[in-house]
Amino acid sequence: MSAHQTALVLFSGGQDSAVCLAHALTHYARVETLGFDYGQTHKIELNCRANLRQHMLTLNPDWADKLGDDHTLSLPALAEIGGTALIGDGEITMLDNDLPSTFVPGRNLLFLTYGAALAYRRGLHVLIGGMCETDFSGYPDCRRDTLDALQLALEKGMQSDITIETPLMYIDKAATWALADRLGGPDLVELIIEESHTCYRGDRSQRHDWGYGCGDCPACDLRQAGFEKWKNA
Numbered sequence: 001m002s003a004h005q006t007a008l009v010l011f012s013g014g015q016d017s018a019v020c021l022a023h024a025l026t027h028y029a030r031v032e033t034l035g036f037d038y039g040q041t042h043k044i045e046l047n048c049r050a051n052l053r054q055h056m057l058t059l060n061p062d063w064a065d066k067l068g069d070d071h072t073l074s075l076p077a078l079a080e081i082g083g084t085a086l087i088g089d090g091e092i093t094m095l096d097n098d099l100p101s102t103f104v105p106g107r108n109l110l111f112l113t114y115g116a117a118l119a120y121r122r123g124l125h126v127l128i129g130g131m132c133e134t135d136f137s138g139y140p141d142c143r144r145d146t147l148d149a150l151q152l153a154l155e156k157g158m159q160s161d162i163t164i165e166t167p168l169m170y171i172d173k174a175a176t177w178a179l180a181d182r183l184g185g186p187d188l189v190e191l192i193i194e195e196s197h198t199c200y201r202g203d204r205s206q207r208h209d210w211g212y213g214c215g216d217c218p219a220c221d222l223r224q225a226g227f228e229k230w231k232n233a
Contacts, residue, residue, distance in 0.1 A: 005029040007126040007165070008119045010111055011070075012036070013048035014198045015211070015223060016130030016168055018191070019176055021056065022183040023167045024128050025063040032068045032122060034115055038107070039079025044204060045197040046072070052195050059184050059191070069122075073114055078107060108141035109150060116154045116162050125161055132168045132176075144169050173226020174233065198223050 007024045011017045011033035024031045035049050049070070057064040108131060115127050131142040140146060144166065151164045168176055180188050192211070197204065199213030199220050206215060210227035213220040 006124045007031050007128050008115055008122065008124040009033050010035075010115055010127065010129040011049060011053075012130075013045035013052060013196060014130070015192055015196045016132065016176060016198075018052055018056075018196045019180045019183070020128050020130045020167060021052070022063075022180065022188055025056070025060070025066050026183055028126065029066060030068055030124075031066050032124060033070045034118060035070070035072045036075055036111055036114075037072060038075040044202045048195055048197045052191065055191050055195060056184075056188075059187050071118060073118070075110060075114070078110070106141070108139070109146075112147070112150055112164060113154065116158060116160075119162065120158055120160055126163045126165055128165045128167065130168050131166050132171070134170055134172045172229075173222050174229035175226075177227055177230035178233075 005028055007028040007030070009017065009021045009024050009031060011021055012035060021031070021033065033049070033053065035046055037043070037046060049072075053067065053070060057067060108129070112127060112129065115129075119125065119127060129147075131144075131147065133143045147164045147166060151162060154160075154162045154164075167179075171179065177189065180192055184191075193209075194211070196211060197213075198211070200217040201214045203214040204212040206212060208215060208224065209231075210224050213223065215224070
């Protein structure tokens with residue numbers, strides 16, 4: 001097995017990372033997963049990760065042979081820095097810099113840097129993340145040009161061949177639902193609805209056609225709109 005047949009998926013427990021995991025299991029021979037505890041308001045997503053991984057093993061026997069270890073890293077410094085609605089109790093709104101208050105400065109940059117360090121130790125050379133610049137909340141660290149710059153820095157700084165792959169980068173949420181259907185059929189779609197978590201408020205008390213969530217935060221709005229567009233296509 002060559003290094004480029006191995007991948008580490010940034011796996012939060014949300015819809016996008018679940019689709020990315022299915023993508024990795026379809027295209028790579030060995031796949032491991034990584035989650036982060038950074039004091040997020042929707043920390044319940046971390047509890048969803050194990051169920052998603054376990055149920056994915058039953059969807060495709062080939063996937064069960066490929067899925068390897070899971071890892072979780074703690075990044076408490078992001079909570080100490082604070083100043084974002086995704087970590088504290090602040091209102092979800094647009095700020096003067098035209099970024100939403102849910103933006104956590106440096107979050108994806110740190111995730112990918114820590115992921116690259118772990119991948120280096122684990123012999124994995126492809127990092128897979130669910131960043132997207134089509135349907136997203138305006139986060140500058142979700143843009144492909146940002147990730148290209150980071151990939152170059154990681155390659156030079158670690159003297160290692162590291163690739164950052166973003167299978168959702170140029171598709172909207174409707175296409176993400178469609179991709180889940182292509183990769184794993186109705187069973188994967190249903191698994192994502194029931195077991196993944198995207199809501200910024202961490203609300204799993206309300207069940208909708210598209211899954212659990214408060215129904216009015218930006219993450220829920222995107223997930224619902226994408227689901228309805230896909231179903232009605």
